[in-house]
Amino acid sequence: MANRNLKINIFRYNPAEPEKKPSMASYPFEELPGLTMFTVLNRIREELDRTLVFDFVCRAAICGSCAMIINGKPRLACKTLTKGLPKEITLLPLPVFKLIGDLSVDTGTWFRHISLKTEAWIHTSAKFDPTAVEERMDNETALRIYEPERCIECGCCIAGCATANIRDDFMGAATINRVARFMVDPRDERTPGQYFDVIGCDEGTFGCMGLMACDNNCPMEIPLQYQLAYVRRKMAAFGLGGWKGTGRTGEPQHHRAGRSAS
Amino acid sequence: MNLQDTIITDVLIIGAGLAGERAAVAARERGLGVTILSMVPPRRSHSTAAQGGMQASLGNSAMGQGDNPDIHFQDTVKGSDWGCDQEVARLFVEAVPIAVRQMSYWGVPWNRVTAGRKTLPDGRVIEDKKEFEGLITARDFGGTAKWRTCYTSDGTGHTLQYTMDSIVIAQGITVHDRTEAIALIHDGGKCLGVVVRCLRTGGLRVYLARATVIASGGYGRLYTASTNAVINEGTGMSLALDTGVVPLGNMEAVQFHPTGMVPVWILITEGARGDGGYLLDKNLYRFMPDYEPNKKELASRDVVSRRMVQHMRKGLGVDSPYGPHLWLDIRHLGAKHINTNLREIANICKNFNGIDPVRDLIPVRPTQHYSMGGVRTDIDGRAYGLKGLFAVGEAACWDLHGFNRLGGNSLAETIVAGMVVGEKIADYALGADLDWAYPLVKDAVRTQEERIAALASCRDGKENVFALKNEMGEVLMNYVGIFRTGEGLQKAVDQLTALYERSAHLGLHAPAVGANPEMTACLRLPGMIRLALCIAVGALARTESRGSHAREDFPKRDDANWLKRTLAYWDPGCLAPRLEYEPVKITSLPPGDRGYGESSTPKV
Ligand SMILES: Cc1cc2nc3c(=O)[nH]c(=O)nc-3n(C[C@H](O)[C@H](O)[C@H](O)COP(=O)(O)OP(=O)(O)OC[C@H]3O[C@@H](n4cnc5c(N)ncnc54)[C@H](O)[C@@H]3O)c2cc1C
Ligand code: FES
Numbered sequence: 001m002a003n004r005n006l007k008i009n010i011f012r013y014n015p016a017e018p019e020k021k022p023s024m025a026s027y028p029f030e031e032l033p034g035l036t037m038f039t040v041l042n043r044i045r046e047e048l049d050r051t052l053v054f055d056f057v058c059r060a061a062i063c064g065s066c067a068m069i070i071n072g073k074p075r076l077a078c079k080t081l082t083k084g085l086p087k088e089i090t091l092l093p094l095p096v097f098k099l100i101g102d103l104s105v106d107t108g109t110w111f112r113h114i115s116l117k118t119e120a121w122i123h124t125s126a127k128f129d130p131t132a133v134e135e136r137m138d139n140e141t142a143l144r145i146y147e148p149e150r151c152i153e154c155g156c157c158i159a160g161c162a163t164a165n166i167r168d169d170f171m172g173a174a175t176i177n178r179v180a181r182f183m184v185d186p187r188d189e190r191t192p193g194q195y196f197d198v199i200g201c202d203e204g205t206f207g208c209m210g211l212m213a214c215d216n217n218c219p220m221e222i223p224l225q226y227q228l229a230y231v232r233r234k235m236a237a238f239g240l241g242g243w244k245g246t247g248r249t250g251e252p253q254h255h256r257a258g259r260s261a262s
Numbered sequence: 263m264n265l266q267d268t269i270i271t272d273v274l275i276i277g278a279g280l281a282g283e284r285a286a287v288a289a290r291e292r293g294l295g296v297t298i299l300s301m302v303p304p305r306r307s308h309s310t311a312a313q314g315g316m317q318a319s320l321g322n323s324a325m326g327q328g329d330n331p332d333i334h335f336q337d338t339v340k341g342s343d344w345g346c347d348q349e350v351a352r353l354f355v356e357a358v359p360i361a362v363r364q365m366s367y368w369g370v371p372w373n374r375v376t377a378g379r380k381t382l383p384d385g386r387v388i389e390d391k392k393e394f395e396g397l398i399t400a401r402d403f404g405g406t407a408k409w410r411t412c413y414t415s416d417g418t419g420h421t422l423q424y425t426m427d428s429i430v431i432a433q434g435i436t437v438h439d440r441t442e443a444i445a446l447i448h449d450g451g452k453c454l455g456v457v458v459r460c461l462r463t464g465g466l467r468v469y470l471a472r473a474t475v476i477a478s479g480g481y482g483r484l485y486t487a488s489t490n491a492v493i494n495e496g497t498g499m500s501l502a503l504d505t506g507v508v509p510l511g512n513m514e515a516v517q518f519h520p521t522g523m524v525p526v527w528i529l530i531t532e533g534a535r536g537d538g539g540y541l542l543d544k545n546l547y548r549f550m551p552d553y554e555p556n557k558k559e560l561a562s563r564d565v566v567s568r569r570m571v572q573h574m575r576k577g578l579g580v581d582s583p584y585g586p587h588l589w590l591d592i593r594h595l596g597a598k599h600i601n602t603n604l605r606e607i608a609n610i611c612k613n614f615n616g617i618d619p620v621r622d623l624i625p626v627r628p629t630q631h632y633s634m635g636g637v638r639t640d641i642d643g644r645a646y647g648l649k650g651l652f653a654v655g656e657a658a659c660w661d662l663h664g665f666n667r668l669g670g671n672s673l674a675e676t677i678v679a680g681m682v683v684g685e686k687i688a689d690y691a692l693g694a695d696l697d698w699a700y701p702l703v704k705d706a707v708r709t710q711e712e713r714i715a716a717l718a719s720c721r722d723g724k725e726n727v728f729a730l731k732n733e734m735g736e737v738l739m740n741y742v743g744i745f746r747t748g749e750g751l752q753k754a755v756d757q758l759t760a761l762y763e764r765s766a767h768l769g770l771h772a773p774a775v776g777a778n779p780e781m782t783a784c785l786r787l788p789g790m791i792r793l794a795l796c797i798a799v800g801a802l803a804r805t806e807s808r809g810s811h812a813r814e815d816f817p818k819r820d821d822a823n824w825l826k827r828t829l830a831y832w833d834p835g836c837l838a839p840r841l842e843y844e845p846v847k848i849t850s851l852p853p854g855d856r857g858y859g860e861s862s863t864p865k866v
Contacts, residue, residue, distance in 0.1 A: 014774065036614070045779065050770075050772040051772050051774040052779070053777070056492050057306045057491045058310070059492060060311065060528045060529075060610060061614075063302075063305075063311065063491065064305070065306050079613040101777070108302070111303070115428065115431050119432070133320075134398055136396030137372075137374055138395075139396075142374050146421065149414075149421055150420070187367075
């Protein structure tokens with residue numbers, strides 16, 4: 001079978017030259033077997049246009065650097081094979097995030113801000129004792145923390161979210177998922193009320209309109225719908241006058257279960 | 263230069279990977295002001311790509327019973343082929359259990375021991391005891407006597423980096439991402455700070471600090487086929503080398519990972535073999551037990567990589583448009599195991615090769631993976647040659663790894679070095695003055711401004727940066743790879759020298775305002791070729807085989823002449839590095855047999 005001749009349309013804008021309007025540029029590209037957008041973009045830059053700006057780091061769908069809109073959908077470019085796409089491929093930078101140039105956007109600053117805002121770190125009063133063995137945790141709990149922890153902060157869920165696109169302050173699925181990660185972690189001592197202050201608002205879990213594009217767009221296949229529902233349920237329960245601890249595994253009241261064991 | 267673009271801090275850290283962030287936290291906890299620079303947002307650093315795990319002799323798992331720092335020490339020294347600094351190795355093995363537990367305290371969801379009997383893929387039955395249930399468990403990695411590699415499923419680097427960065431954020435440490443340090447500012451005796459290029463705007467800034475730390479990771483991308491992230495171009499090591507007074511240690515020690523996936527070179531973690539994966543040849547024959555009856559697929563990386571090449575040279579590789587390769591077979595581990603414990607491998611195979619390892623074989627070939635060499639430091643992490651300069655992590659030659667790093671010892675090194683050296687950095691910074699020699703700083707900036715202007719105007723020529731870079735990568739692949747010969751290395755040196763001369767004539771083909779990516783590449787390339795020359799010249803001079811450095815014309819380790827570390831200096835204006843040597847510190851384990859590898863097993 002002859003290789004397809006692809007047409008790659010790329011959004012171009014350099015903020016250092018505000019006098020030049022944003023535009024689309026087209027590049028011809030001969031498809032090869034197993035071709036990914038990583039190779040396409042690098043070869044376009046090396047062979048056709050050296051000024052093209054985009055971001056790749058791991059090129060293995062691990063670091064979250066390379067998200068962009070590919071034929072209308074937010075995706076990681078490095079793990080997008082051309083094979084599944086039509087001959088004409090259009091690349092746009094992610095919306096919502098600040099544009100750095102062409103296909104590069106500032107997800108780093110955005111996520112750092114959100115980490116600060118939600119205090120996305122373990123809150124504990126325990127002091128680290130270098131002479132003690134580690135606190136015990138059951139493996140199921142460790143795996144349950146790991147599930148939302150896998151988020152690579154690529155921004156696909158945010159870029160594809162209707163709410164985030166119309167409201168600057170909406171924290172988006174990745175943020176709520178990150179909060180869920182701490183809520184299921186017995187080491188984090190934050191109370192439901194403290195979580196509520198962070199996320200139990202319109203910018204957070206109650207701003208979600210439930211369209212669930214995030215769930216479809218997540219390249220890590222994190223069950224965002226489930227994580228969002230989990231946080232929303234917890235927050236609603238708290239808002240309605242009490243977080244009912246039932247002892248089901250993974251709920252925050254479990255906290256101290258592991259603490260005395262070691 | 264204007265003073266508005268000058269930033270002053272106590273401790274300046276170049277690199278926001280695990281090593282840099284851990285060191286930053288140590289210094290911050292001592293009350294110092296810390297600024298971290300990174301080419302990318304910290305959580306995009308290459309550390310996140312590590313999947314397999316981190317070694318610590320906790321001895322909690324069934325197959326880790328009886329483990330202790332002594333055994334970890336022996337494995338590390340043997341693994342290094344006696345090339346490592348044994349004082350450093352000792353300090354490391356003692357500290358690493360603390361480091362792992364502290365990461366747990368900070369939030370890493372380490373996989374835990376579950377009690378009960380389990381049948382391993384090879385039929386052995388093991389039992390995890392109730393008394394260890396809930397403690398941090400470990401998996402098997404190559405070159406270790408015990409199961410010692412702590413992990414979080416297939417995302418150990420990710421969870422470590424995210425946790426470390428969460429502490430950096432919690433402590434309010436300043437991070438300037440999308441910045442690249444392009445030159446150290448120094449007076450020949452002391453480091454004052456760095457000149458930085460902003461990768462958002464292309465503008466230059468100055469950072470002055472009491473202590474400067476290189477934590478910039480490895481140089482894998484000098485090679486065409488590397489498992490490393492695309493930003494791993496060794497820039498931090500170049501900065502040190504360019505001073506003319508700071509040497510790089512053992513640059514010829516380059517690790518190849520046995521299982522880079524053909525043809526994209528994405529790493530298939532050692533966990534796949536640790537969990538029971540096999541290597542097969544074109545006849546689907548499992549060949550490793552023939553070469554390594556004891557350790558089989560789990561001999562150290564250098565050994566497995568060489569055995570694979572040896573086997574392919576016998577014509578037993580699988581032919582492909584990308585050259586011969588072998589198969590990695592994990593099918594017998596079962597869908598459940600593969601889709602949970604090895605999920606990221608399954609994803610990589612699906613996404614980047616369209617194959618499902620539950621049913622399909624994975625095409626693999628040894629691929630450049632890790633740089634044992636780097637900025638030579640003493641045991642306190644102080645770079646040789648310049649006061650106030652430190653190095654940690656893969657960028658450093660602290661010399662924990664000698665001529666071969668054990669899988670899982672690198673993540674461990676980043677955290678331990680960050681923790682231990684971080685204290686030394688703090689000690690130093692607390693006692694040091696901030697030097698503020700304006701003319702020196704101004705000169706350093708002007709030199710960089712002139713380089714940039716010359717490239718933009720093609721003052722010295724119009725050599726093509728991408729073409730030169732590709733040629734460099736090919737030379738290293740062809741002549742400075744897994745097996746080396748004097749003849750091949752001489753070719754490499756000659757060709758790299760020619761490329762280096764041409765790199766003085768780089769010019770932009772497409773000038774653009776702002777952070778032009780072609781300019782970024784042009785600024786890096788000459789330094790990268792200098793590193794490549796350090797590797798090739800060091801390898802040519804070392805007429806023995808040790809660890810990952812395998813000379814076909816000198817197949818034996820030669821302790822009488824070569825139990826020493828290479829130090830490569832780059833004298834200003836020269837076309838080649840100048841080599842010096844220093845003795846390797848042997849404290850308790852004299853050179854002997856590794857128990858695996860060519861010297862220990864009969865010829866096949
Ligand atoms: C695919 C893969 C898998 C691996 N798996 C394992 C494993 O399972 N176990 C294990 O022990 N080891 C593993 N390793 C090795 C290990 O991941 C690395 O050695 C380690 O993470 C390096 O950490 P680091 O902090 O030194 O550098 P990095 O994490 O590479 O960070 C370097 C930092 O420096 C910054 N930087 C670089 N240059 C500059 C500059 N000029 N200016 C400003 N900033 C700069 C970068 O932006 C980055 O933030 C693996 C390596 C690879 C390639
Ligand atoms: S480059 Fe890392 S996710 Fe695509």
